[in-house]
Amino acid sequence: MLPKINPSKTLAWQKLKDHFLKNKNVHLNDLFQADDSRFEKLSFEIEDFLFDFSKNIANEETFKLLIELAKECKLEDAIDALFHGKHINETEERAVLHTALRSFSNESFIVDGKEINCIVKNEREKLKSFCELVHTKKWKGYSGKNINYIVNIGIGGSDLGSSMVTEALRPYQIESIKPYFISNVDGSNLSEVLKKIELEETLFIVASKTFTTQETMTNAYSIRELFLESCKDEALLKNHFIAVTGNKEKAMEFGIQEENIFKIWDWVCGRFSLWGSMGLPIALTIGYQNYEELLKGANSIDLHFKSEKFEKNIPVIMGLLSIWYINFYNAQSEAILAYDHYLSKFKSYLQQGSMESNGKSIDRNGDPVSYQTGVVVWGETGTNGQHSFHQLLHQGTPLIPCDFIVSVQSQNHFNDHQDEVLSNALAQTEALMKGRTKAEVLEKNLNSDKIDINYKVFSGNKPSNSILIKKLTPYNLGSLLAVYEHKIFVKGIIWNIFSFDQWGVELGKELSSHKLSSIRSKSQSTHSDSSTNGLIGKILEWRS
Template identity: 50%
Template sequence: MKNLNPTCTASWKKLNKHFETFKTAHLYKLFNDDVNRFKKFSILFENKILVDFSKNLIDNTTLRLLINLAKEMHVPEAILDLFNGEKINKTENRAVLHTALRNLNNDIYYENKLISNEIHSILKKMEYFSNKVISGSWLGYTGKSITDIVNIGIGGSDLGPCMVTEALRPYKNHLNMHFVSNVDATQLIEVFKKISPETTIFIICSKTFTTQETIMNACSAKKWFLKYAQNILFLKNHFFAVSMNIKKPLQFGIDISNIFTFWDWVGGRYSLWSAVGLSIMLSIGCKNFKKFLKGAYAMDQHFINTPLEKNIPILLALIGIWYNNFYNMETEAILPYDQYMHRFPAYFQQGNMESNGKCIDRTGKLVEWQTGPIIWGESGTNSQHAFFQLLHQGTKIIPCDFIAPIFSHNVLDEHHIILLSNFFAQTQALAFGSNLNFFKKDYVNSKYSIYKNFEGNRPTNTILCKKITPYILGCLIAMYEHKIFTQGVIFNIYSFDQWGVELGKKLAQKLYLSLKNKYNFRKFDSSTQGLIDLYHNWNFFN
């Protein structure tokens, strides 16, 4: 990928000039001036997903300049580098080929080696195992069928599988799914209360099999299991590993046949398409898991082959940059109006902030422009009664993505039509405020009308799909993945490492010794030392 300062491009400079004349524009007027605005600024993908970006503070000139920026920053070439397996993760000298995991029909090469066969082999192994568990033919150490699956991981090894199994709960079989990520023992102990060692499988997901939180939880789960099973040979029936490292799971006591591998070119937060998705397959079955992969592949093809002017991930990325880098709007909210999708914002909070939360560019210099935004959100009408007050009338303007299915998996009275009426109303209110003629009298003829005034002009994207199916969820996840990638290219940063989490891990190892042994003479800053001293004092008198 090219190393370019985005702020030095001709397009960036033209965008700055355009912003000075456009920054007072109001959505109310933009819509009044162009009756075809919705048609011009919305895209229908496969007649399954509509992306309406018309309620954004943009016009034809804005989009033209933003698209020119993508061209100047060589986004099309970067996309080819991504899919061709170039080592774009330079700081770790790795390719980024999670897209290969959902390309089920074509040969994929990496470093002149055919990797498609390896991918298919692991997928078949996952299918064979999940079919045995789902059918009841995989037995625990007392001869009983499996009823519960416990996925132990953290970060991408937890957020992805957990989010997808929740989002696709309507496709779920009889197995009970549990996810443990927090090293706080409370989470694991609460799971222990719900499961039986005779009928539970533990899947330990860790790329290196050295992640402290995951290994601590895995060791505690093993200890709990052996308290009942009392024979280490029974681990073969109940413990499985998903890892790039074969040696460490073997040392842990996991049988070689119970290890599902993946590769160094699969990043943690993009790993749910790999064997890390084993818990997903166990939850929804192999047929639905493959539909999930196919949905992502369809969005991959759209991303590669569609001109920038109609390319959904690229347009969403560019609009985000317009707000982040020109309007100085520092956060974005993701708001799914579907209860099953309640973990979707948290998943892309990690996906975006761990990818593009960087302050060093690809030349090794400190950036002079804003990089990744703060991502947050919540599901459905609950969020309306929590933080929408700030979205509508606060001093911070927060661009929002609203996501909803036209058809619900659960039909009950008028629940869904009320949900959708709220969904449509919120984007309308955020865009136009109290400028809507049929509401003006409610806000003018009041002693406290000033407090009831809604300025509007709050930008949103509306993403409507027919129904949250495995295929459509795959499309949506890949869409956001590619949005993040595009922004990283334009920010001129390395999106696929995460060195920022490493320092805290190393310090924790040193602090562990001081907490475990109060006579450890290592000295820290006065605050940290004071906290350690208090810990020891309270433990002494407890």
């Protein structure tokens, strides 16, 4: 269903290699000096966003060749296949249509010959009605008390999206609802949440596509046991336990009423599932209307992505620039630097989206790749990073492309604080680009302490994207998430890999079951190497 083109064998890739060798010593300062209109040419305004790509080590020829690469790799055909429900997740024989969950148009979405618009709309209405019951206090706990706590029990895609969005949109949180998330199977996560809630006022959402995920089900059964110790009646589970899953039968075995089970389909990839019922914790926390705004913001970028020409297509440009640095400059990581405190979990969400999707070494032909795919995603919020790892960005040896995400209007009234946030973000992008020469150190008398001047010299020429957001609203957050989702897709298509499976996750799960048996039976594993058995032995010794 997807093109199977080795990018390194394309004419555009060869041209890019020659172009890189010819221009690898060009400095960003030179590019700006050569073109007074560089910012105007390489910045794009869409709704409440300004995307500035001018601080990238790329000229007009670079962008031209990158777009040639996208076209040779048939990116346009792949985008069409994505939105038309083709089985682009070929190793699992599935469509990838999370975009359908956030569409409000009359456009028809087809999966396996069946229109899915109706079932998507019905599920959305079910979510809306349920939120209304909770928010109007018509849904009560078993003792007649209101629901004041929401606890989502999930991991990976069943946790990261919802926890990130509820944190990002904290200013929109309904006052009477306090959300918590249990993902780690470490009992400390469970214990700390239990300290903050009242069982009879809590709604537990068990979020698992298969309803067999080990960590999730261990946590869910522990809570179920504690709950039954309190209420003494299994029939009362219906007041407090909800499921979001594709396995209705397993959820009912757990004791969840059929009407309390929300659906996730196999054509929705877990790490991009917050747009459907996996987003129930979000809707319960910020209100359904705000949740719908989140979906609409994402949908606006979907429309842009599938219709805008590549030269002005934001996710395409971001994906191509990432490939430029990874495959030609040998960049090993990308820094996500969000200058908005509420985006503190954004990097974690992107880590899964990017690294689980594109951490692949076998191409769509089934052959080992001969070029780098995937990249380490990391970062920090605001000026915190400036006082820790920005030293590496400025004077370290690795080239680390950076995305600066900056909210112009704060959610809070401390305007003098926001002035400092904005000035720091702008200063960092400028400092990374310009650097500081020996001549500038001497001119500004910055070496009066007689320390070797080289310690105070910065090479500059460190690339960055600047993303200005007018204000972090539900709509704008949805748009931002969709931009990065589609950037991941663009890179996967050009790298000729399957971005929507995650077979690498499975091996650890399989081996874990053998280790669990050994630890619980207090015996060595016949499946393990000597190192692992040695570790098991010490664990058993110390636990005895």
